[in-house]
Amino acid sequence: MSSDPFMSQLAAGLLPEIGGVLTPGPLAELAKRRFLFFTGKGGVGKTTTAAATALALARSGKRVLITMCNTKERLSSVLGTRPIGDQVMECLPGVSAVNIHPGLALAEYGELVLKVKTIANAVFGNEYIKAFLRAVPGLHEWAMLGKAWFHTTEQGPDGRNRFDVVIFDAPATGHGLDMLRVPNIILEVAPPGVLRRDAQRATEMFRDAERTGIVVVTLPEEMPVTETVELVTAIRGELKMSVLQLFVNAVLPPIFSDEEQALFASRPDLLKLRAAELAEQGVESALVAGARRAVREQVQRESLRRLFGELAEAAVLFPHLLDDASTRRGTERLAAVLASAEVAGRPVKPG
Numbered sequence: 001m002s003s004d005p006f007m008s009q010l011a012a013g014l015l016p017e018i019g020g021v022l023t024p025g026p027l028a029e030l031a032k033r034r035f036l037f038f039t040g041k042g043g044v045g046k047t048t049t050a051a052a053t054a055l056a057l058a059r060s061g062k063r064v065l066i067t068m069c070n071t072k073e074r075l076s077s078v079l080g081t082r083p084i085g086d087q088v089m090e091c092l093p094g095v096s097a098v099n100i101h102p103g104l105a106l107a108e109y110g111e112l113v114l115k116v117k118t119i120a121n122a123v124f125g126n127e128y129i130k131a132f133l134r135a136v137p138g139l140h141e142w143a144m145l146g147k148a149w150f151h152t153t154e155q156g157p158d159g160r161n162r163f164d165v166v167i168f169d170a171p172a173t174g175h176g177l178d179m180l181r182v183p184n185i186i187l188e189v190a191p192p193g194v195l196r197r198d199a200q201r202a203t204e205m206f207r208d209a210e211r212t213g214i215v216v217v218t219l220p221e222e223m224p225v226t227e228t229v230e231l232v233t234a235i236r237g238e239l240k241m242s243v244l245q246l247f248v249n250a251v252l253p254p255i256f257s258d259e260e261q262a263l264f265a266s267r268p269d270l271l272k273l274r275a276a277e278l279a280e281q282g283v284e285s286a287l288v289a290g291a292r293r294a295v296r297e298q299v300q301r302e303s304l305r306r307l308f309g310e311l312a313e314a315a316v317l318f319p320h321l322l323d324d325a326s327t328r329r330g331t332e333r334l335a336a337v338l339a340s341a342e343v344a345g346r347p348v349k350p351g
């Protein structure tokens with residue numbers, strides 16, 4: 001069990017101030033799900049924390065698949081592996097990944113439904129049909145989400161599930177909700193048949209909190225917290241789904257005491273735009289850097305207090321990785337935090 005010094009640093013100051021505690025790690029709860037849906041605004045660390053979750057789950061003996069949606073993939077750098085393409089590949093022991101291409105996924109799906117590859121190719125390779133399919137609302141999105149869902153139903157040669165957990169790294173287009181709305185749209189437009197039947201089965205799984213867990217990733221900053229509160233409220237309200245976990249990424253351990261914070265507050269000149277330029281001496285420029293850090297810590301504390309005040313979901317705080325961001329080593333550190341017996345955050349609500 002790793003005990004990241006980050007957690008004791010937070011326990012000493014930040015946690016009590018924001019209404020957080022040291023709480024049992026969430027890995028066992030995450031491991032019970034067949035499907036983990038990672039959502040949140042772009043740049044908050046969805047891909048990074050999804051990779052860390054996959055690593056931690058694989059270590060605990062699960063076979064994990066990470067699915068991405070037709071993205072300029074960063075996962076391979078986050079995991080330190082070969083580039084990840086549109087075919088499922090095992091990139092680390094127990095961790096497979098695929099960058100889903102909607103056109104390919106649709107053709108694959110067609111092949112499953114139509115049974116014969118040549119017919120499927122003729123149908124899905126046809127330009128008119130492609131143009132027609134592009135016009136069906138939500139179909140390309142469904143092709144990606146549906147493929148991810150399909151992998152939860154897939155069986156290996158031994159008759160066991162090929163993957164214990166499928167992680168869906170949702171695209172960040174617009175509101176994080178878009179992807180979760182897709183099965184409902186397909187249910188509305190699809191004629192009775194295989195597509196509709198699958199969309200129904202997938203929707204049932206997504207709505208089943210025992211099988212599907214929604215993980216909302218955010219940052220301890222003003223805008224991301226505001227957007228997260230909106231996102232979670234919409235997931236509960238419009239979609240009538242529940243959020244399993246909040247992941248608060250890139251938290252800075254506080255380094256200044258209250259007195260030091262007050263000291264910086266008494267020197268607003270240090271935060272002026274040209275302060276760094278004007279600080280010729282080493283000491284003065286260190287003061288400028290310190291003042292900026294003090295402001296970040298203050299924003300972080302306020303944002304987290306608001307997040308915890310407005311939402312009651314279980315939460316885990318992940319450390320800021322500084323120089324280790326986007327490296328295997330950094331991802332391992334986050335995975336170790338997830339797998340530890342105790343994490344900084346907030347427990348799952350009882351009941």
Ligand SMILES: Nc1ncnc2c1ncn2[C@@H]1O[C@H](COP(=O)(O)OP(=O)(O)O)[C@@H](O)[C@H]1O
Pocket residue numbers: 040041042043044045046047048049074172249250251318319320321322325326
């Ligand atoms: N804990 C962290 N500490 C520092 N930087 C991080 C952390 N997590 C992610 N990052 C950096 O933030 C950026 C966005 O991360 P990424 O996981 O790609 O976000 P998303 O998938 O939500 O767009 C990347 O440059 C990544 O290296």
Ligand SMILES: [Mg+2]
Pocket residue numbers: 046047048169
């Ligand atoms: Mg991403």
